[in-house]
Amino acid sequence: MDGPIWKALADETRRSILDALVDGPKATGDLVELFPHLGRTTVMMHLDILTEAKLVLVKREGRMRWNHLNAMPIQLIYDRWVNWQVRDATTLASGLKSFVEKNNSPRTHKRKKAG
Amino acid sequence: MDGPIWKALADETRRSILDALVDGPKATGDLVELFPHLGRTTVMMHLDILTEAKLVLVKREGRMRWNHLNAMPIQLIYDRWVNWQVRDATTLASGLKSFVEKNNSPRTHKRKKAG
DNA sequence: CACATATGTCATAAAAAACTGACATATACA
DNA sequence: TGTATATGTCAGTTTTTTATGACATATGTG
Incomplete structure (x- = not known):
């Protein structure tokens, strides 16, 4: 039931993403720049996992995707x-x-x- | 730093093991009986992961290994x-x-x- | 000692997760 | 319309985790 939350929090990169979102929402591209050792596709995959766990909420504005932390x-x-x-x-x-x-x-x- | 804790908690079986230990310490064999769909080796592996995360503390008495919850x-x-x-x-x-x-x-x- | 029991170790297989490049779509703006 | 930008999708490889059988050790008991 709460499995997805634990799985989402198990990964170091995803915990870092959440930390980065504490200061406020960020666009996907902004987050990608925070992880130079990872490709954009990878960061997006992590965002999907966080979104499925409802730890991240997504708001669209034009072509921008704003990722919000949800505690x-x-x-x-x-x-x-x-x-x-x-x-x-x-x-x-x-x-x-x-x-x-x-x-x-x-x-x-x-x-x-x-x- | 706290990575092992998150990893340890990510698995459903391991969270169940911790739940089983809330009532008090259990021997490894006792825990194995709680998971009929898993082999003894598998349960021991989970116990090792929990022990490395210091969520489980081990006390030996003769040939018995008592697994204690550590919150x-x-x-x-x-x-x-x-x-x-x-x-x-x-x-x-x-x-x-x-x-x-x-x-x-x-x-x-x-x-x-x-x- | 002989034997049962409880746990420890190892090699390996199966499953899941992480990661990526190539290509697709969708928006902004000249 | 043409082009740059930001995000979305897919197919595939690599890495990590989970699971197990076979065998080893260590303790209790007759």
């Missing part, structure tokens, strides 16, 4: 997080807290490093 | 979100709000549906 969907994530916090407080009180303090780098088995 | 990293995401909210309030006041209300389904160009 509302993050509310959903926030709600989920609040639930965790409340229940986690209980978990901490019941013994996990001391474990966390004593056992900071548990180091499980190895995983191949990405790249 | 702390979400605080980082929360902080980022709060900043957005504050600045978004400004954005809304300066005209985006009426746009959002009038223009609910902007519908950009088509993207192939996943699957």
